Amino acid sequence: MKKLPVLLLILCCTSLIGCSKGQQINGHNTRTVFRSVKALKNRLSPDARIEFEVSFWMLRDSIKSEQDFLNAVDGKKPEEIIALGKELYQQRKNNGFAGYEKYTGWDDMIAKFGKERIDQDNRKGKKEDPKDKANDVLYKL
Template sequence: MKTLRTLLIILFCTTLIACNKGQQINGHNMRTALKSVKMLKERMAQEPRIEFEVSFWTIRDAKKSDEEFLDAVDGKTPTEIIALGQEIYQERKNSGYPGYEKYTSWEDMISKYSQERSEQNAKQGTQDESSRDTAKDKANDILYKLQ
């Protein structure tokens, strides 16, 4: 009975630890890092998702080696990734990094990326509707053979 109780406590603690890692990036290797980022993005609203994506890829661009990058993102939450992305942005902006001169601030860059994403989604939605209409028309298109 005592063994069963100990086993249940260990199982419960393991479950709590595993559930707690659900909001963090698993930086064991690139595959697990990308997989955990994908899962985190799916749980986020549109606005913070874009900021998270931009931050993640900014960090990736700054940390060229896989090992250095994985060390930087392992165990980080989306909020921590965004903060690290902002730091890198500011360092690059201050050093005159090409491409950042067109943005006045981090918020400006994120708002422009958000606007681009909204335009892409709107355009994609229009294309999806037109392709559905075309498929619908083809399904309803009946050719009669009059002989």
Template sequence: MQTAFKSVKGLKNRLAPESRVEFEVSFWTIRDSIKGEGDFLNAVGGKTPLQIIEMGKEVYQKRKAEGFKGYDQYSSWEDMISKFGKERNDQESHKGNAKGKETAKDKANDVLYKL
């Protein structure tokens, strides 16, 4: 799993900034839906970022149709991505408050997607 997380971080950093949040949300949406590590690694292994995003969208659509509680606040995948993107931008703008220094509070507020 550590190798997968390192790979995701590397892939994310190579994506265009506007695709990073969607990729991260997709990855963690898939991870949340597939509990077994082996099954999860088999599902995402060898996939491109675009394929992972497509998988994330499919999981979202399926769970939303099933009434998944975490998704009731979003009208669509795009709405969810937009809200997470805004949260990320807000966090990044707050990190610069301490003359460019990241504080312990900033580190504690890193974006974690709980779906």
């Protein structure tokens, strides 16, 4: 009976330790990285989500080695990934990276990506399915 409170205390402590990394990317392998990124981006606001996604994929594009990429993102929070993405953007822009000359800065690039995403979402909702017209219940009298 005396062991039960001690066991319960140990169980609570281990669960708290395990849950404390909920805001970090798990970089043990590629699958866990993508799973972590998916969970993290769903918790972010729409503006921060776009910045996070762009930063993550810029890092993925710039670090060719799988193990180096896993080490670079392991344990990072979304804010840290965004900061790394901004640094990488500035380095690429200063080096004349193709495609970045049309943006005046990081915020301009993120705003244009956000607008493109909104336009894509609007186009997805406006497609009419021919089956819907065939099943229209409004009759002409």
